[in-house]
Amino acid sequence: MKSKFQLVYEELAHQIQKGEWQPEELLPSELELVKQYHASRETIRKALKLLSERGYIQKIQGKGSVVLDRSKIDFPFSGVSSFKELSERMNMKVETEVVAFDEVKAHLELQSKLQLTSEQSAICIKRVRKVDGERVILDKDDLVHSVVPGLTADISQNSIYEYIENQLGLVISFARKEIVVEEPTEEDRALLDLDGFSNVVVVRGQTYLDDAKIFQYTESRHRPDKFRFVNFARREQV
Amino acid sequence: MKSKFQLVYEELAHQIQKGEWQPEELLPSELELVKQYHASRETIRKALKLLSERGYIQKIQGKGSVVLDRSKIDFPFSGVSSFKELSERMNMKVETEVVAFDEVKAHLELQSKLQLTSEQSAICIKRVRKVDGERVILDKDDLVHSVVPGLTADISQNSIYEYIENQLGLVISFARKEIVVEEPTEEDRALLDLDGFSNVVVVRGQTYLDDAKIFQYTESRHRPDKFRFVNFARREQV
DNA sequence: TAGTGGTCTAGACCACACC
DNA sequence: GTGTGGTCTAGACCACTAA
Numbered sequence: 001m002k003s004k005f006q007l008v009y010e011e012l013a014h015q016i017q018k019g020e021w022q023p024e025e026l027l028p029s030e031l032e033l034v035k036q037y038h039a040s041r042e043t044i045r046k047a048l049k050l051l052s053e054r055g056y057i058q059k060i061q062g063k064g065s066v067v068l069d070r071s072k073i074d075f076p077f078s079g080v081s082s083f084k085e086l087s088e089r090m091n092m093k094v095e096t097e098v099v100a101f102d103e104v105k106a107h108l109e110l111q112s113k114l115q116l117t118s119e120q121s122a123i124c125i126k127r128v129r130k131v132d133g134e135r136v137i138l139d140k141d142d143l144v145h146s147v148v149p150g151l152t153a154d155i156s157q158n159s160i161y162e163y164i165e166n167q168l169g170l171v172i173s174f175a176r177k178e179i180v181v182e183e184p185t186e187e188d189r190a191l192l193d194l195d196g197f198s199n200v201v202v203v204r205g206q207t208y209l210d211d212a213k214i215f216q217y218t219e220s221r222h223r224p225d226k227f228r229f230v231n232f233a234r235r236e237q238v
Numbered sequence: 239m240k241s242k243f244q245l246v247y248e249e250l251a252h253q254i255q256k257g258e259w260q261p262e263e264l265l266p267s268e269l270e271l272v273k274q275y276h277a278s279r280e281t282i283r284k285a286l287k288l289l290s291e292r293g294y295i296q297k298i299q300g301k302g303s304v305v306l307d308r309s310k311i312d313f314p315f316s317g318v319s320s321f322k323e324l325s326e327r328m329n330m331k332v333e334t335e336v337v338a339f340d341e342v343k344a345h346l347e348l349q350s351k352l353q354l355t356s357e358q359s360a361i362c363i364k365r366v367r368k369v370d371g372e373r374v375i376l377d378k379d380d381l382v383h384s385v386v387p388g389l390t391a392d393i394s395q396n397s398i399y400e401y402i403e404n405q406l407g408l409v410i411s412f413a414r415k416e417i418v419v420e421e422p423t424e425e426d427r428a429l430l431d432l433d434g435f436s437n438v439v440v441v442r443g444q445t446y447l448d449d450a451k452i453f454q455y456t457e458s459r460h461r462p463d464k465f466r467f468v469n470f471a472r473r474e475q476v
Numbered sequence: 477t478a479g480t481g482g483t484c485t486a487g488a489c490c491a492c493a494c495c
Numbered sequence: 496g497t498g499t500g501g502t503c504t505a506g507a508c509c510a511c512t513a514a
Contacts, residue, residue, distance in 0.1 A: 003483060024450075029499060040485045042280070045500085054474070058411065058450040061500045062493035066450045173296065177469045181419065181439060181462035199437050199462055201419060212262075212296040212304045224419035224437055229467070231415045236292070241502060267480060278504045283481085299481045300512035 008037050008047035016056050016067055023069040027057060055232040083129060083139065083159075083220075092131055099191060100126035101153040103145060113206075113217040114144050121145040125156050128191050135193045136226040140219040147215045170209055177205035179229065188221055201227040246275050246285035254294050254305055261307035265295060293470040321367060321377065321397075321458075330369055337429065338364040339391040341383060351444075351455040352382050359383040363394050366429050373431045374464040378457040385453045408447055415443035417467065426459055439465040 015021060028036065033044045048065060051057045057065045087094045102124050106116040114122055122142050129137035141160070143151065148164065155163045164170050184192075184200050194200075200221045207216040253259060266274065271282045286303055289295045295303045321334075340362045344354040352360055360380050367375035379398070381389065386402060393401045402408050422430075422438050432438075438459045445454040 005483080031499085042486095043484060046483090048500095055412070055414075058446070058448070059500065060449060060493085061491070062498080064499065068450065172473045174293070174470065174472045176293075177471065179417065179465075179467040179469075181437065181465055197437075199419065199435075208296070210296070211298060212306065227417075227419055229417040231417075231469075232412065233415065234412045235410045243502080269480085280505095281503060284502090286481095297481065298512085299510070300479080302480060 004037075004039055005043045005046035005050070008033070008039065008044060009050045012047065012051055013054075013056055016051075016070065021067045023067050025067050026064040027067065029064055053234070083137070087131075095130040096157050097128045097130070098125065098153045098157050099128055100124065101156060110142060110217075114142060115214050116144065123148060123151055125153075125160075126191075127156065131226060134223075134226075135191065136223040138188060138191050138221040140221070142217040144213075144215045147209070147213075164215075170215075173208050173210040173212070175205050175207045177203055179203050181224070192221070192223060194223060197223055197225070199224050242275075242277055243281050243284035243288070246271070246277065246282060247288045250285065250289055251292070251294055254289075254308065259305045261305050263305050264302040265305065267302055291472070321375070333368040334395050335366045335368070336363065336391045336395050337366055338362065339394060348380060352380060353452050354382065361386060361389055363391075363398075364429075365394065369464060372461075372464075373429065374461040376426060376429050376459040378459070380455045382451075382453045385447070385451075402453075408453075411446050411448040411450070413443050413445045415441055417441050419462070430459070430461060432461060435461055435463070437462050 012027070021027060027033075027048075030041055030044050030048070033039075033047075034041050037044065048057065048059065051065075052059055055068060055070055057067055059065050083094075083096075104110065104122050104124050106114070106118055106120050106122055110116060110122050111118060116122065123145050125139075125141045125143070127139045127141075128135050129139060131137070141156075143160070147170070148160075148168070150167075151160070151163065161172065165172060180202050181199050182202050183198065184194055188194065188200055192200075201224050203218075203220040203222070205218050206214050207218065208214050250265070259265060265271075265286075268279055268282050268286070271277075271285075272279050275282065286295065286297065289303070290297055293306055293308055295305055297303050321332075342348065342360050342362050344352070344356055344358050344360055348354060348360050349356060354360065361383050363377075363379045363381070365377045365379075366373050367377060369375070379394075381398070385408070386398075386406070388405075389398070389401065399410060403410060418440050419437050420440050421436065422432055426432065426438055430438075439462050441456075441458040441460070443456050444452050445456065447453050
């Protein structure tokens with residue numbers, strides 16, 4: 001059962017995406033929306049807060065909610081998204097090759113990365129992503145085995161996130177990520193079409209479920225010319 | 239006058255940073271906090287929502303608010319921060335050299351980047367950032383002249399954001415940023431100590447005031463070994 | 477079952493923009 | 496002054512967790 005403020009958010013977001021409200025226009029006032037949606041003002045305000053956080057509108061006290069031009073940020077690499085979700089949104093022609101899929105007893109490095117005991121095990125996956133026929137991304141993922149008991153190489157060729165959320169019914173909650181530029185390793189050179197590039201962009205991160213338990217350590221190594229990160233951020237005023 | 243929920247947020251955030259609540263511990267329940275702070279539940283919930291958005295806690299229905307281990311993300315390059323704010327938080331020894339400071343009538347490129355008419359003008363600034371004596375960052379900023387009438391080279395050697403927020407009383411609201419890797423330009427080679435590096439990391443962005451008007455176009459060019467971007471993101475469930 | 481967070485309501489007062 | 500968004504309150508009901 002979706003909550004009321006989510007439904008209001010989705011309807012307004014959809015209207016903005018379809019262009020029913022143009023950039024620089026004002027949305028109806030909160031009081032107007034209260035009447036339209038037969039909701040209380042706080043409920044409307046929750047929906048507007050979501051729109052604001054995701055870059056759809058800017059609220060201005062005394063004036064109203066200004067619609068922003070979201071066209072420039074519609075391909076975000078930000079947030080917590082899977083490669084499959086991204087490639088679909090960006091209409092890229094991509095293939096995935098699973099080059100390794102192993103169950104491994106947690107050695108010291110894995111114990112620290114995934115907060116495991118030495119009794120537990122992890123699934124270690126390496127996948128190469130081809131874009132337009134070129135091998136440009138190497139994804140290395142370590143997952144807590146007990147969280148994803150039925151994971152197979154086949155599934156991981158598709159989308160691990162989809163399996164976790166739709167098949168297992170788990171909720172992915174948040175992630176920490178870091179972006180740095182490094183020299184290619186031997187593995188990078190072997191598995192990617194690096195051509196002359198002397199650097200790779202490395203995105204490292206940990207992903208958590210909604211019980212605040214880590215379930216994935218991920219390292220994504222990109223050929224620099226195919227890497228792009230887009231971000232919408234609000235300044236923290238407090 | 240700070241609002242009540244901001245004060246509650248700041249106090250709890252401070253307590254978590256000082257370690258008064260350890261990771262994996264539960265914060266007091268919302269009802270407890272209502273009594274402690276003599277506030278209504280919605281007010282407490284606004285404070286907790288802020289803590290959650292900024293990675294301090296994870297709320298779990300039926301259980302409580304779990305404190306997260308924020309130590310790993312305490313140097314965020316995310317959000318909208320100025321170089322000075324970052325360098326102070328990270329305790330880096332940095333110097334800034336202003337290599338250009340010009341008022342320019344808006345030509346076509348500037349008109350599109352800053353949404354100006356041909357009548358208006360912009361301030362174009364180039365600054366080189368030295369870290370530990372090495373020139374590793376080239377910042378190129380274009381600002382709407384009418385927004386920052388009294389800006390000088392002196393001020394821009396310090397912090398432009400500080401001047402805008404504290405001296406002019408304006409409110410910086412949000413930014414769009416993009417990170418890509420490019421080949422160095424002649425200018426990069428001339429102004430930075432690139433040594434052997436054959437790439438630069440380019441962060442391009444537009445910054446907006448709280449009236450949703452753009453006031454800054456910024457391009458920050460980093461030597462790859464000195465670049466790092468850290469991000470905390472929640473998965474968008476809706 | 478008791479305690480927790482999630483949602484929603486109706487009403488109040490304030491601060492700010494615009495006329 | 497009127498209309499806008501910002502904050503705060505008190506109370507209600509629901510969904511989930513854990514004993």
